[in-house]
Amino acid sequence: MREVAIIGVGAHATGQFIEKLLKDIAYPAIWNALEDAGVQPTDINVAYVGNSLGGLLTGQEGVRGQVLLQHSGITGIPIINVENACASAATALRGAWLEVASGAADVALAVGAEKMFVGDSARSIAALSAVSELDLSQMGMQFTTSYAIHPKINLKARMEEYGWTIEDFAKPAVKNSANGALNPLAQHRRALTIEQVVQSRVVVDPITLYMCSSISDGAAAAVVCSLDAAKKFTSKKPIRIATCTLRSGVYRLPNDERLDSAETTAQAAYEEAGIGPDELEAIELHDAMAPAELMLYERLGLCDPGDGPKLIDDGVTTLSGRVPVNPSGGLCSRGHPVGATGLLQIAELVWQMRGEAGERQIEKRPRVTMAQNQGGLLLGQDSAVYCCTILKS
Amino acid sequence: MPSDPGQSPALLGAKCSACGTVVFPKMPVCPSCGRNGTMQDVEIGRRGRLFSHTIARFAPKGFAAPFFQAFIDLDEGPRIFSLIGAECAVENGVLEDGMEMRIVVEPLADTPENKDVLSYKYVPAKGKNGHA
Numbered sequence: 001m002r003e004v005a006i007i008g009v010g011a012h013a014t015g016q017f018i019e020k021l022l023k024d025i026a027y028p029a030i031w032n033a034l035e036d037a038g039v040q041p042t043d044i045n046v047a048y049v050g051n052s053l054g055g056l057l058t059g060q061e062g063v064r065g066q067v068l069l070q071h072s073g074i075t076g077i078p079i080i081n082v083e084n085a086c087a088s089a090a091t092a093l094r095g096a097w098l099e100v101a102s103g104a105a106d107v108a109l110a111v112g113a114e115k116m117f118v119g120d121s122a123r124s125i126a127a128l129s130a131v132s133e134l135d136l137s138q139m140g141m142q143f144t145t146s147y148a149i150h151p152k153i154n155l156k157a158r159m160e161e162y163g164w165t166i167e168d169f170a171k172p173a174v175k176n177s178a179n180g181a182l183n184p185l186a187q188h189r190r191a192l193t194i195e196q197v198v199q200s201r202v203v204v205d206p207i208t209l210y211m212c213s214s215i216s217d218g219a220a221a222a223v224v225c226s227l228d229a230a231k232k233f234t235s236k237k238p239i240r241i242a243t244c245t246l247r248s249g250v251y252r253l254p255n256d257e258r259l260d261s262a263e264t265t266a267q268a269a270y271e272e273a274g275i276g277p278d279e280l281e282a283i284e285l286h287d288a289m290a291p292a293e294l295m296l297y298e299r300l301g302l303c304d305p306g307d308g309p310k311l312i313d314d315g316v317t318t319l320s321g322r323v324p325v326n327p328s329g330g331l332c333s334r335g336h337p338v339g340a341t342g343l344l345q346i347a348e349l350v351w352q353m354r355g356e357a358g359e360r361q362i363e364k365r366p367r368v369t370m371a372q373n374q375g376g377l378l379l380g381q382d383s384a385v386y387c388c389t390i391l392k393s
Numbered sequence: 394m395p396s397d398p399g400q401s402p403a404l405l406g407a408k409c410s411a412c413g414t415v416v417f418p419k420m421p422v423c424p425s426c427g428r429n430g431t432m433q434d435v436e437i438g439r440r441g442r443l444f445s446h447t448i449a450r451f452a453p454k455g456f457a458a459p460f461f462q463a464f465i466d467l468d469e470g471p472r473i474f475s476l477i478g479a480e481c482a483v484e485n486g487v488l489e490d491g492m493e494m495r496i497v498v499e500p501l502a503d504t505p506e507n508k509d510v511l512s513y514k515y516v517p518a519k520g521k522n523g524h525a
Contacts, residue, residue: 122454129453135418139512140456140502141474142449149445151464151472156445204449204462205485251424253414254444254472380424381472 001101003227005238006391008037009347014187014218014335016117022054022064023071026113029219029340030072033109037223038233041074044223045105048080048095050088050112052339052375056127057118068113083339085131086288086375087246088112089220090342090387094244096224106229112344113219114337124215128338132377132384141377144204144212147289151381152252152260155206155291162306164294166206170197171312173211173290173332179319180329182360187216187335197290211290211332218337220344239350242273242368242390249382261382262299262374269370269388270301277301280323281366282352284345286374287330297325300372324362327352338375345371346389353393367393402498404438404513406471415470437469440518443492444472448483455506459483465494465515478516479503493518 010032012025034041049065060067065081084091089112096108116124129137132146147153158164174194180186192210200209230238247265252258259267270276277300285300287293294308302323303311311317317325328334328348331341349369351357369391376384407419409432414425417437422429444464452458461477478497481487494515501507 126454136474137453139474140449140453140460140462140476142451142453142462144451145447145449145462148447149462149464151444154445156447202450204451205447251416253425254466254470379418 002103004097004100004224004241005227005230006222006224006241006346006350007230007234007236007238008033008035008039008223009221009350010036011185011220011344011347012218013185014216014337014344017217018117018119020115020217022051022058022060022113022115023068025115025217026068026111026219027072029113029221030069030074030109030111033221033223039107039223043107044074044077044109045107046078046096046099047074047109047111048082048092050082050084050092050110050339050342051114052083052085052088052131053114053116053127056130057124058115065111068111074109084375084385086286086336086338087342087373087385087387088339088375089344090244090371090373090389091246091385093222093343093346093389094246094387096222097241097244100224100226107223107225109221109223110343111219111221112340112342114339115217116215116337117217121215131338131375133379135379136377142204143288143377144207146377147292148204148207151254153292153295159206164309166198167194168294168309169206169211169291170194171309172287172293173197175312175318176287176290176326176330177333179327179360180333182358183329183334184358186329186333187214188329188333207289207291213288213331213336216335216337218335218340218344220340220347222343222346237354237393239353240392242275242392243269244389245269245272245387247386249378249380249384251378251380252382260299261386262296265386266300266372266388269390273390275368275390279368280370282327282349282362282369283323283325283372284328284330284348285325285372287326287332288336290332293325293330296372300370319360319362327357327360327362342371342373342387345373349391353391401439402496402513403436404496406435406437406469407432408435417467417471417473435469437471438467438513439496441465441467441494441515443488443490443494445490446477446488448485455504456502457504461488463488463515476501476512476514478514480516488517
């Protein structure tokens with residue numbers, strides 16, 4: 001396998017862009033990435049395009065990648081459409097990475113784009129529910145429910161087991177909203193207080209509105225090439241992909257005491273990259289519901305079970321801490337346009353590693369970082385998709 | 394569904410004749426031992442215990458908030474997602490994790506979309522109707 005570098009990233013702001021089509025949102029992200037990398041469309045050998053809800057929400061059920069890329073002037077090359085729920089964009093990056101790593105392509109493009117605002121939020125929410133196995137969504141199961149009482153997360157049980165409080169659940173939202181307030185690309189740019197988060201409307205007990213990521217439009221893209229070829233295109237520091245580890249959910253019986261798949265995926269990524277969690281200097285993780293960040297600290301090996309709130313209290317994961325988590329604002333603040341999120345995370349980490357993150361720049365530029373992206377729900381008590389990408393400068 | 398008149402309804406699951414694992418809904422390959430061709434239909438789920446529950450204050454299309462959402466540990470082994478029967482007032486304190494539950498069949502939701510869709514749900518075993 002060849003060493004692969006990200007040489008360009010781009011994004012479209014997240015938020016509500018009701019007048020724009022999916023391809024209008026993807027276009028600036030794609031061209032920002034091309035220009036950032038110093039490549040022309042004719043340099044691209046292959047493209048992977050992540051999108052999750054476009055079939056249901058726009059009616060364009062097939063060939064969305066070809067439609068988006070033709071609009072942006074990229075045609076003729078192999079284009080692979082990727083649907084992997086909220087991890088579609090991370091999965092697209094994995095495809096681009098492997099194309100270059102294997103030598104099949106010299107330059108590859110990964111795109112993630114999502115258009116969730118369609119003028120009818122009930123339709124958007126129904127489409128989002130459809131990324132879980134139908135047996136669950138047809139019974140009225142929602143993502144919020146899954147975080148509240150799902151056996152593998154079960155925030156209600158954590159309140160008893162760990163003594164976590166509703167204020168603890170609010171802490172990641174408060175921390176991340178402070179970061180998002182500094183991010184011009186973020187959907188929600190208001191720094192929230194514990195009281196505001198706790199007192200916002202209850203969606204599914206104990207999860208409140210400001211603990212939830214919201215409906216969002218957005219896009220991001222990355223150009224990857226072999227590490228050796230990077231300097232041919234750009235003088236910027238190439239960001240190496242140490243691994244882009246993808247796993248799927250496992251059917252877990254109630255008495256299954258094996259590790260959660262978020263944990264096994266992270267462990268596999270650490271092994272493949274040859275690094276440990278202690279070496280990470282920044283992380284973007286999948287806080288679709290803010291309290292999930294507390295659980296993910298454990299799964300990623302950042303702390304012992306139950307110690308998540310302490311990491312925030314001690315400032316370890318704040319922007320000025322030892323390992324800042326979600327410097328972009330995360331899914332709740334930066335935004336969660338589902339099929340774009342994985343590459344929005346990657347773009348943020350690349351900017352941070354290059355020192356291009358503006359007001360939210362981590363003071364000591366991170367050299368080793370990780371993006372953790374997951375999506376969908378299966379009957380077997382796991383999420384459908386897990387992806388951990390480790391970057392090194 | 395009941396196989397005899399007078400019998401309470403049940404779920405149609407599958408049991409692996411090799412390792413004994415029971416799943417719902419049924420699957421052709423055992424998710425535990427991985428064998429193919431060993432899964433046999435079995436009626437399950439008449440009784441179980443409440444594993445976890447919450448009150449959703451927001452409903453997706455076709456459902457009406459507030460409503461209970463729950464996971465039930467069936468006596469035969471599977472842990473399934475389920476709604477709670479309409480006989481339970483949707484209030485804190487009505488349900489308690491660990492309590493014994495029994496199956497009922499009723500409309501999925503009292504909404505135009507789902508009032509004619511029958512579904513299994515669970516209610517406390519020692520419910521209003523008195524029989525434990």
